[in-house]
Amino acid sequence: MPYLIKENIKLHYTDSKLTHPNIKTKATIITTHGMSESHLYWSITGITDSLIKAGYRVINTDMRGHGFTEVNQEDKGYDVYSLAQDILDLADYLNIETFHLLTHATGGIVGFHLAFEHSNRLLSIMATNTGSATFPSNEFAKITDPDAVIPPLSEKDAQGNIGLAKTFKGKSKGDLMQAARQYASKSPFLCNMPNLEHAETAFAQYAACSYIADPDNIADFVESFYTSYDPHIKELRTIQCPTLILVGEFDHLFIEAAKLIAREIPNCEHVTMKGIGHMTAFEAPSELTEILVSFLTKNETKAA
Numbered sequence: 001m002p003y004l005i006k007e008n009i010k011l012h013y014t015d016s017k018l019t020h021p022n023i024k025t026k027a028t029i030i031t032t033h034g035m036s037e038s039h040l041y042w043s044i045t046g047i048t049d050s051l052i053k054a055g056y057r058v059i060n061t062d063m064r065g066h067g068f069t070e071v072n073q074e075d076k077g078y079d080v081y082s083l084a085q086d087i088l089d090l091a092d093y094l095n096i097e098t099f100h101l102l103t104h105a106t107g108g109i110v111g112f113h114l115a116f117e118h119s120n121r122l123l124s125i126m127a128t129n130t131g132s133a134t135f136p137s138n139e140f141a142k143i144t145d146p147d148a149v150i151p152p153l154s155e156k157d158a159q160g161n162i163g164l165a166k167t168f169k170g171k172s173k174g175d176l177m178q179a180a181r182q183y184a185s186k187s188p189f190l191c192n193m194p195n196l197e198h199a200e201t202a203f204a205q206y207a208a209c210s211y212i213a214d215p216d217n218i219a220d221f222v223e224s225f226y227t228s229y230d231p232h233i234k235e236l237r238t239i240q241c242p243t244l245i246l247v248g249e250f251d252h253l254f255i256e257a258a259k260l261i262a263r264e265i266p267n268c269e270h271v272t273m274k275g276i277g278h279m280t281a282f283e284a285p286s287e288l289t290e291i292l293v294s295f296l297t298k299n300e301t302k303a304a
Helices: 047-053 080-093 106-121 155-168 173-182 199-209 215-225 255-264 285-303
Strands: 003-006 009-015 027-031 056-061 099-104 122-128 243-248 268-273
Touching: 003 080, 009 080, 027 080, 047 056, 047 285, 056 080, 080 106, 099 106, 106 122, 122 285, 155 173, 155 215, 173 199, 243 255, 243 285, 255 268, 268 285
Parallel strands: 027 056, 027 099, 099 122, 122 243, 243 268
Antiparallel strands: 003 009, 009 056
């Protein structure tokens, strides 16, 4: 398996250039995934292969604390800035100057923070089911004043992080998957999956994609990453590359966040997928692929 080794991290990634060396590509797409997931979010659903067939080099990554990525140090860097830097370091390591960034959920938060400082490196951002604050909040996603004072996390939300971390800490992967299926209807992330005609396939893909990493690492990640309500309105306004913000109709955690992003980024397309929840790649992979390829093609045409 290919890794970027830097300092005390082994960052795992897959690269279609290694598996399809003879395919001439238009540009590179680097992907990130959501909390507890892995690089398989995009590949196990067939989206990676579809993007390769559309002419793109696709590099899927495992974030710190997830998948096959390993961090061997006391300070594991489970913060949005370290994770954003990992993407840039990987691009530099592979001699990729500019690239499209395809993100989901927590990985999307990372992607926007990367863009705040380095949107010149991005050909586009395709952000699914995500926001720009490291702690999702419908209340603070409705603010319009870029100078609004953002308070620290409430005690309730801080305890919520601790509670979420406890659902992973010390658990076996089998126990986690059983609980995910049992309580899916009450989960803001999985609540729509039981309603799908292909629910069994979607849950099987979720199981294969999630919890490759040690659940204790995911627990530590949860406690370290989700720290701020701030949607960074001023920074969103500086993003110059074409942006797609996509959200499911039933993804109640990120509906307001998507509206804010669409309003504040100058060149942003906002898509709501009807009948879909948070896990768009598992719930509607063909429809999602069609939207992504259409967005990429449209922006290639504009660039030409």
